[in-house]
Amino acid sequence: MSITAETAKAHAHDPAVLCCRAEAGITIEAANLEDPAIFDDLVDSGLLNLDGALTIEEVLGAKLTKTCDSLCPLTADVVEGAKAPSKPAAPEAAEEEAAPAPAAAPVAAAAPAAGGVLKIHIGEGKDIDLEIPVGALGGGSAAAAEVPAGAAAAVAAAPAAEQEAKLIRSLTRKHFNITEVKRGPETKIEGTTLYIREGIEKECIDSQKLVYDLKIDIITPADYHTYSETIMDVQPIATKEGEDELGSGVTRVLDGVVMMVTGTDANGVQIGEFGSSEGFLDENIMWGRPGAPEKGEIFIKTQVTVKEGTNMERPGPLAAHTASDIITQEIRECLKKLDESLVTDTETFDQYRRPGKKKVVIVKEIMGQGAMHDNLILPVEPVGILGGKPNVDLGNVPVAVSPLEVLDGCIHALTCIGPASKEMSRHYWREPLVLEALHDEEIDLCGVIFVGSPQINAEKFYVSKRVGQICEMLDVDGAFVTTEGFGNNHIDFASHHEQIGMRGIPVVGMSFCAVQGALVVGNKYMTHMVDNNKSESGIENEVLACNTLCPEDAVRAVQMLKNAMGGEDVKAAEKKWNPNVKSSNVEAIESVTGKGLNLVENEQSLPMSQKRKEKYD
Amino acid sequence: MGNVQILLRQHVGAPCAAIVQAGDEVKKGTKIATPTGLGANIFSSVYGVVEEVLEDRIVIRPDEEQKEEFVPIEVEDENDKLALVKEAGIVGMGGAGFPTGVKIGTDLKGGYVLVNAAECEPGLRHNIMQLEEKTDITIRGLKYCMEISNASKGIIAIKKKNEKAVQILRDAIKDDDSLTIHLLPDIYPMGEERAVVRECLDKLLDPTQLPSAADAVVINCETLLRIAEAIEEKKPCYSKNMTVIGKLNGGNEPHVYMDIPVGTSVGDMIERAGGIEEPYGEIIMGGPFTGKSTTLDAPVTKTTGGIIVTIEFPDLHGAPVGLLVCACGGSEDRMREICEKMNGKVVSVARCKQAVEPKPGAALKCENPGNCPGQAQKCLQFKKDGAEYIIIGNCSDCSNTVMGSAPKMKLKTFHQTDHVMRTIGHSLYRRLTVSKQVDQLPNGK
CATH class of the missing domain: 3.90.1210.10 (Antifreeze-like/N-acetylneuraminic acid synthase C-terminal domain)
Structure with missing residues (x-):
């Protein structure tokens, strides 16, 4: 055109x-x-x-x-009357700005080559060996689309004089270990054994009109090769101490055990839209993803049957979650009373503001289409039900939360579909980008904005305009926009970029894209993208949490935003998905920061399921 | 003659309210409905008796005998020309239906009245025939219009190919310094309001702007005729000129009818022109590009310019089809209708880059009518979405661009007007073979 x-x-x-x-x-x-x-x-x-x-x-x-x-x-x-061609302008070397930074040298060397052309002319000759360090070529001119090389340091030099970081609040997690889960006459924790009251199922079922049945299975590592209906959610079992509010004070959490909600409707239809993760658990869970279980953990798995036909309507999945939470809540009550001596580990998250550093915000797009996609925001208990406001009912408008509220389970996720790319409740509890940005002393993370993804385009633009306005008011120097899933939500994902980008604020976007999730829309502000794909073929492979945001993605995104805020050019994406882009960027980051990045495994590390064999690999 | 059905909404704006009741006797020119907001008076087009007043129309049973004379309009000051135009219920007769009294009521401060004589929809003939046969009264209408709106120049925009009409007009305006002719190339669309402004005044308006932004109004040539009739004869606006064409007994030549009573049925008009030669595809009210499918019992209105009976549609046997929707042709709904009639399955819909909604939900307008913004990307989309056929509703220039890529991508191309063009023996909209530039007359004379 x-x-x-x-x-x-x-x-x-x-x-x-x-x-x-x-x-x-x-x-x-x-x-x-x-x-x-x-x-x-x-x-x-x-x-x-x-x-x-x-x-x-x-x-x-x-x-x-x-x-x-x-x-x-x-x-x-x-x-x-054609004009004479000019030479392609090399991007201005960032030497001056980068100079005070400790890792300045590789950046300065790389910048001129990053957007330019390396010309090697050999007229005549023999035995010519050219050795060019990869770092010096701007991350390898072949494929470094996402992050130009020399990623790190460029922004390190703060414009203002060094100012004291200011501690805003802290959150302490006290860990209690569970090694065994049993059924018993009452729900209690004795030492490292958790007992769940026999017959609690009936109360769960009776509490919800739409819930026809609920079964509890205790899945130990020995039972991992068990068939399960689609996994709707994975949740930490955690509770606040005393009067402490979510996002600060003390949270108690059980280690070694997670809640897992699964289910179908009364006709046996999986509660899922684009694929579902039913099958043998060990073939359908990507272990260790932020939103997934760790290998070795015990699952308290509910299998909920909801009224026929309500699997794709908001009330159905919500009823399944609410019924399951009755069990979690009973465990939380016991957890509150546990003796301090049983604490095995304590960790503290400090939220600092860092005046003088580049101010950034994380915008997390969460699903709010309303069919079965919803999220309860800010329940009273971590990943609880009570007190949480469904973002669909809030109109999907942006809601500001602190990074510590995110890590304290302020999102109870009802997004159970397109399993590989959706963020389970546990994902937020361990959100890698929030953790990475929170701990990075070179940037000033001012907060996290959750924004729902509505069904209707007009509403998508309504909410994205609010996001833009908030970013303008916040006066941020840069923004991350993350999303889960793919397709329809990419329309507002793109619009968030536009609304933030048009205000002159650099944006780094994070999404599963690769092959199947290729962006359906775009605009000129979508210049910095990190792909969350891990799957071998770049697809929604129906393996739980496989393609969700991981630490390796968070590191790349933070480096990319630093570069963007520092005015570095990022190469345009290649036409077709090329997994080498990620590896060369990771290499570039490793070589500049000197820190190794251990990349997570993908579905190829799992036993092959019949479904995967037939449909995908 | 069957019953006459007079719609209460024949114009841009709110429907009129009926002021007659069932059983009332009416004459030609009896006022039967008045505006409730933006709108224009509506008059009976026949002598007869009101049979029913429905929510959207007034049904009149006409008398056997129809006299020529009519009830003249009444205004306070007979010399107030604008008041006469308003009272006569004149609306834009080219198809848009904007109340003319409102349009020419603006002060153009010495600007331009641009006469839209492009008659751009292929197959239609009544505008050009009017210019040839009712030249003087049309020119007088233009002069009244200029007087009312305080314009100092009148420019008649007409396609160069209409040589006879151009010659007649040249003779008619040769002694009037305020009038000139602007020749248009034979491409579609030249009759779009903003295209007329751009061609005549070299000013490209935004889709949200009115011609008044260029100190101009654009008026269809039939509207000028109705203005002159209102001012000189006190005649209300209740009749319409139109072309009936297509798959008719006796051949596909255009039948031009002048002063057809508004409210006459489509079926009556087709019978007058010889009747349908069965089998047929569809009946269109309006032109091939912007008209809509209609039925035999539908009534003609103040804006009906054409009635077209088409040949049967080709059968795509459920093949996947991409639709390229454009401001120049049918809406997406119309394109989908055509696809359905061709038994195709819509798998992809794209909108020309230049087709924008001036207001959310409003009809599309082209940012630069007749000048293509490129279509290769749309074709790539259709290919990606698995289309085997595409149906396009584009202008001449954009259709040409589509033909630059679609066939090479093995996309078989239909234009939404193909069934009409084949019916009337007009070349199909595909490659553009004529220039967009035409030489003008010396000094526009």
Whole structure:
């Protein structure tokens, strides 16, 4: 499609191709030219041959001497008065800014090459060995799309004088270990054994009109090869101490055990939309993902049957969660009374504001389409039900929370579908991006904004405009936008980028994309993207939490935002999904920071399920 | 002649309210409905008796005998030309239906009245025929219009291909310094309001702007005729010129009818033109691009310019189809209807980059009518979505662009007007073979 003067400038050195028929004698303007973004596809389809085409900067303002049709590359024989080509401008080296930073050297060396061309001319010769360190080539000019090399340091130099970091609040987690879960006459914790009251199922069922049945299974590691209905949620078992409120004070949590909600409707239909994770547990859980169980943990698994046909309506899944929470709540009451001597570990999360550092905000898009997608925000207990407000009922408008509220379970997630890319409740409890940004002393994380993803486009734009407005008020220097799932939610994901980006704030987006989740829409502010994909083929493989945001993604995103805020260019994404982009970026980050990044495993490490064998791999 | 059905909404704005009741006798020119907001008076087009007043229409049983004479309009000051135009209930007769009294009531401060004589919808003939046969009264209408709106120039925009009409107009305006002719190329769309402004005044308006932003109004040539009739004869606006064409007994030549009573049924008009030659595809009210499918019992209104009977649709046997929706052609609903009639399955819908909604939900407008913004990306989308066929509703220039990529991508292309063009023996909208530039007359004379 025709381009604007602005796009023409950005693509000054790309080939000039007419987008439409143009008659002899016209003066060539940007509006006559096709968008270079689609050239690859056009060349692939055999529609375009760019041989001999002049560049956009050469033809602008020149005269067309022959009437030419659409998709005609402008060559010298049909253009009169073409300008001389300029050299592609190398991005300005960030030397000055980067100088005070400890890791400045590789950055300075890399920058000029990052957007430019490395030319090696060999006229005549023998036995020529060229050794070029990969770091010096801007992260390998081949594939470093996401993060230009030398990622780290660029932003380190704070513009203002060093100021004291200010402690805002702290959150302490006291861990209690559980090694065995049994049924018994009452719910209690004795030492490291958790007993769940026999017959509690009836109360769970009776509490919810839509719940027809509820079974409890205690799954120990020995039982991992057990069939399960689709996993709707994985939740930590945690409670607040005394009068402490969620997000500060003390939280008690059980280690070694998690709650797992599973279910179907009365017709046996899985509670899922795009795929579901039913099957043998050990073949369908991506162990160790922030939202998934750890290998070795015991699952208290509820299997809930909801009224037929309510599996795809909000009340059905909500009833399943609420019924299951009756069990969790009884455990929480016992946990509150446990003797302090049983604490096995204590960890404290400190929330600092860092004046003088680049201020950033994390915008997390959560599902709010309303069919079965919802999230309860800020329940009284960590990942509880009581007190939580469904974001669909809040109109999906942005809600501001502190990073510690996120880590204290302020989201009870009812997003159980498209299992590989959705964030379970436990994900927020261990949210890698929040942790990474919270602990990074080079940036000032001011908070987290949750925004729902409504079903209707008009509402999507309604909420994204509010996100933009809040970011403007916050005066942030940069923003992360994360999303879960793919498809429909990418419309508002893109709009969040636009609304924030149009205010001059750099944005880094994080989403599962790869092959199946390729973005359906885009805009010019979507320049910095981190792909959460881990699957081998780049697909929604129905393995629980496989493609969710992990520490390795958080590290890349933080480095990318630092670069963006420092004005570094990031290479445009390649046309097709290329997993090498991620590996070369990881390498670049490792070489600059000197710290190794252990990449997580994917579904290939799991025993092959029949479903995967048939549908995917 | 069957019953006459006069719709209460024949214009931009709110429906009118009926001021007659069942059983009332009416004459030609009896006022039968008045505006409730933006709108224009509605008059009976026949002598007869009101049979029913329905929510959206007044049904009149016409008398056997119909006299020529009519009830003249009444205004306080007979010399107040604008008041006459308003009282006569004139609306834009090119199809838009905007109340003319409101449009020309603005002070153009010496600006322009642009006459839309493009008659751009292929197959229609009544505008050009009017210019050829009712030249003087049309020119007088233009002069009244200029006087009312305080315009100093009148420009008649007409396609160069209409040589006879152009020659007649040249003779008619040769002694009037305030009038000129602007020749238009034979491409679609030249009759879009903002295209007329751009061609005549070299000013491209935003889709949200009115021609008044260029100190101009754009008026269809039939509207000028009705203005002159209102001012000179005190005649209310109750009749319409139109073209009936298509798969009719006796051939596909256009049948032009002048002064058809508003409210006449489509079926009556088709019978007058010879009747349908069965089998047929659909009946369109309006032009091939912007018209809509209609039925035999539907009544014609103040804005009906064409009635077209088409040949049967081709059968795609459920093949996957992409729709390229454009401001120049049918709405998405209309495109889907055509696809359904062709037995295709819509798998992808794209909208031309330049087609924008001036207001949410409003009809699409083109940012630069007749100048293509490129369509290759849309074709890539159709291909990606698995379409085998595409149906496009584009203008001449955009259709040409689509043909630059779609066939190479093995997308078989239909234009939404194909069934009409085949019916009337007009070339299909595919490649553009004529220039967008035409030489103008010396000094517009």
